[in-house]
Amino acid sequence: MLFNSVTFLLFFILFFFLYWFVTGKSFRWQNILILVASYIFYGWWDWRFVFLLILSTLIDYFFGLAIYQSTTRKKLYLWLSVANNLVILGFFKYYNFFAESFQQMSQKMGWEIHPYILEIVLPVGISFYTFHGMSYVFDIHNGKLKPTSNFIEYAVFVCFFPLLVAGPIERANHLLPQVIKPRTFQYSQAMEGMRLILWGLFKKLVVADSLAVIVNQIFGHHESYSGATLVLGAVYFAFQIYGDFSGYTDIALGTAKLLGFELLTNFKFPYFSRDIAEFWRRWHISLSSWFRDYVYIPLGGSKDGKWGSLKNIFIIFLLSGFWHGAKWTYVVWGGYHALLYVPLFLLNINRKHSDKIVAHDRKLPTLKEFLQMSLVFAMVTIGWVVFRSSSLVDAVHYFEGMTRNLFAMPKETDGLKLVVLFLILDWFARKDERKPHAFVRDEVYIILLTIALLIFGKGTNENIEFIYFQF
Known part of the structure; x- marks a missing residue:
């Protein structure tokens, strides 16, 4: 369902009426309505992938609780959650890329290898909702967030239809507090x-x-x-x-x-x-800040010496490029921006x-x-x-x-x-x-x-x- 379609206009008019005039006195019923509407919105492309969305949501919901309640296995549960997310993302988005790249590399070495290529449709918005869930478990593990025990509230955070398929990539500590409290219409x-x-x-x-x-x-x-x-x-x-x-x-x-x-x-x-550093503070801010908080800083950020910092900069830019899709053009695009950013960092003017x-x-x-x-x-x-x-x-x-x-x-x-x-x-x-x-x-x-x-x-x-x- 596209924002720029008559279908979405009719969908939203009906949803708006139900949201404010039927369930408006109970934010819990509003949340249920949002969740149902979000699944309908997402399923408009392909209903099969609604089950994938639900599975991804369940994984991070239960691992979030496990991380919070555990005293000795927090890191284990964190990495199990991350591994599950990356397996789902990698299978649907990157498997064919790696299989075809491996085949091409093998042919150059004189080996004839024919890996199995999947004929699957990429689930729309999978990178966005996967990163929603990963930020949630990271914040719980780092003590920045207390998990919600209400699955519907967490699912609304992950699946909220306005941002479900193309962001922004929300943070639980920003959106969840809005989900779990009453909302009033303000002109x-x-x-x-x-x-x-x-x-x-x-x-x-x-x-x-x-x-x-x-x-x-x-x-x-x-x-x-x-x-x-x-x-x-x-x-x-x-x-x-x-x-x-x-x-x-x-x-x-x-x-x-x-x-x-x-x-x-x-x-x-x-x-x-x-300058290019300012550009990246103004372009796709939610993705840039996600990689900064959950990749760059944990790797050592700018406190790892010049060479370590340069390594970290290239990692997040290359990952940012690869996040966009399984193509070498995206990886090179990310590396290109890293090369543009590095001189500003070395001259210490990247925050100018x-x-x-x-x-x-x-x-x-x-x-x-x-x-x-x-x-x-x-x-x-x-x-x-x-x-x-x-x-x-x-x-x-x-x-x-x-x-x-x-x-x-x-x-x-x-x-x-x-x-x-x-x-x-x-x-x-x-x-x-x-x-x-x-x-x-x-x-x-x-x-x-x-x-x-x-x-x-x-x-x-x-x-x-x-x-x-x-x-």
């Missing part, structure tokens, strides 16, 4: 939610889906275009993936607000970053821009800030070419094509209007990602965005899935 919170939903739909339907048509054409036939057009295609994809993923997040946050929940922030205007967004007290950036943002965007866009390519060979050919007829008049320039419009609107909203364009009255904002969606939000006249559903 101001609901209006903020409507703003975010409409802004997210604008990003997805008007910007991302429109650019997707051009991006697919350019990347699918890159050998036929000049370097200038290929550069433009890379820029288009940078804005497509940002509009698509941050658009989903806005809709998720807005939907949760309509139900009385506040989810974690996942984006803070990453393309206005002044960690306080406020660029030009926080000004309308426009300085020339220096503009050049910094342009450089960061260029570096990030180079990485997006690898990320978007179907293979490393295709990525190399795309880069080679970018050097061909670089100064020729580019084709497919229609998307530039959308990119410029998106940049301008994002710039005016940059001070608060939860209240986009707050200088416009709620009613006027909702009317204007609704009109824009009706006129321009047709995309390709079909519902295009969000990019991060595949992860």
Whole structure:
């Protein structure tokens, strides 16, 4: 079930009515309703994977209790839980990748090995809900969280449908307290939610889906275009993936607000970053912070000496790339960002821009800030070419094509209007990602965005899935 579909609209209208007007006097019945709705929402893709979701939820629920109650086997139960999660994730997401990679390596050594290849569909959002459960047991083991004995409450934390398939990756100490207490409808919170939903739909339907048509054409036939057009295609994809993923997040946050929940922030205007470290503090924040808290710091973080710290940095960036999917392009993309990050770390300036967004007290950036943002965007866009390519060979050919007829008049320039419009609107909203364009009255904002969606939000006249559903 897609956020950008009539099916979801009808589903949510019915759910909203039942949530506030039928079960509104009991948050426990609200939680049961959320859980049932979440399973229906998830099962809309494939009912078979609902049982996998329930199994994953049960594993971490019982291991969480076991870790908390045990005095001598906490670590054993922790690693059993982690192992179960990784086995499920690895089987469905990575088995074929390792099997095919092993086969290719064996052939280069002169061995003919034919491993069994699974013909299975990747369960949508498996990486997201797996990481929800793992953070829960890690926090219990580290003494940061007391487990809930109520399975429904825990299951709502894992399966809450606004964030189930593409995040943000929630933390139990942030979402569970909201699950286990009564919720009341608040008009101001609901209006903020409507703003975010409409802004997210604008990003997805008007910007991302429109650019997707051009991006697919350019990347699918890159050998036929000049370097200038290929550069433009890379820029288009940078804005497509940002509009698509941050658009989903806005809709998720807005939907949760309509139900009385506040989810974690996942984006803070990453393309206005002044260095690559700031970019990663503003892009997919819930994933970056997850790897920081549960991988980087336990490995020793920055306290392990320069060489140890560099090793840890490369580990989390490579894992971040591999988290996105079983392709070498994602691994190389992660390694590429590690190489960009390392110089800032060695010079001890990786926290230089960690306080406020660029030009926080000004309308426009300085020339220096503009050049910094342009450089960061260029570096990030180079990485997006690898990320978007179907293979490393295709990525190399795309880069080679970018050097061909670089100064020729580019084709497919229609998307530039959308990119410029998106940049301008994002710039005016940059001070608060939860209240986009707050200088416009709620009613006027909702009317204007609704009109824009009706006129321009047709995309390709079909519902295009969000990019991060595949992860």
